[in-house]
Amino acid sequence: MPDLKVALLPVTPFQQNCAILFDASTKRGAVVDPGGDVEQILEALDELEITVEKLVLTHGHIDHAGGAAELRDRLAERAGGQAPPIEGPEPRDRFLLEGLELQAQGFGLTGVRNVLPDRWLAEGETVEIAGQSFEIFHCPGHTPGHLVFFSKDLNFVIMGDVLFNGSIGRTDFPYGDHAALIRSIKQKILPLGDEIAFICGHGPGSTLGTERRSNPFLR
Ligand SMILES: [Zn+2]
Numbered sequence: 001m002p003d004l005k006v007a008l009l010p011v012t013p014f015q016q017n018c019a020i021l022f023d024a025s026t027k028r029g030a031v032v033d034p035g036g037d038v039e040q041i042l043e044a045l046d047e048l049e050i051t052v053e054k055l056v057l058t059h060g061h062i063d064h065a066g067g068a069a070e071l072r073d074r075l076a077e078r079a080g081g082q083a084p085p086i087e088g089p090e091p092r093d094r095f096l097l098e099g100l101e102l103q104a105q106g107f108g109l110t111g112v113r114n115v116l117p118d119r120w121l122a123e124g125e126t127v128e129i130a131g132q133s134f135e136i137f138h139c140p141g142h143t144p145g146h147l148v149f150f151s152k153d154l155n156f157v158i159m160g161d162v163l164f165n166g167s168i169g170r171t172d173f174p175y176g177d178h179a180a181l182i183r184s185i186k187q188k189i190l191p192l193g194d195e196i197a198f199i200c201g202h203g204p205g206s207t208l209g210t211e212r213r214s215n216p217f218l219r
Pocket residue numbers: 059061064142161
């Protein structure tokens with residue numbers, strides 16, 4: 001049986017859940033959405049004794065992607081120049097990744113660098129995270145290129161900022177699309193099944209069944 005473990009680390013002033021996913025037996029894993037506070041992420045990786053194979057991004061917002069370039073470079077330094085690849089999001093979030101430094105100025109954040117992935121991801125493909133295969137769903141609305149990752153074997157979803165425990169992702173951006181977000185949730189995510197557990201970008205996780213029954217934004 002796969003032995004996937006998840007450690008959540010709230011980072012940046014936005015308290016975004018950076019997720020360290022790893023195989024408990026091999027201690028190999030991935031960092032999902034390293035938005036910032038890279039020093040803290042490195043400390044957590046050391047404490048857990050994890051070898052990072054890749055960085056994965058659900059979407060291009062600063063609290064999810066703002067620390068990716070620095071984390072990659074710091075990990076490369078430690079590994080004799082061998083940088084872990086960055087995978088995701090979907091190409092429609094390129095403008096956000098290319099605008100991270102500008103977003104940082106707006107929020108008064110330092111240490112943020114623009115970043116582009118080594119591999120863009122798309123719906124229909126799979127991505128390996130901590131030794132597990134995850135199906136990729138393109139779920140626009142919060143951002144145009146937002147991705148959600150689903151492991152059928154583990155009944156587990158990495159949700160990003162699409163659906164939260166009791167809430168949904170913001171769409172009050174110039175590029176936000178509330179109707180598209182609701183469509184993404186109802187047509188792609190909820191059909192995965194009530195028993196599916198998820199972690200998300202902010203706050204505690206939940207299950208799809210709980211959200212289908214009680215999330216006020218899905219009525
Ligand atoms: Zn976001």
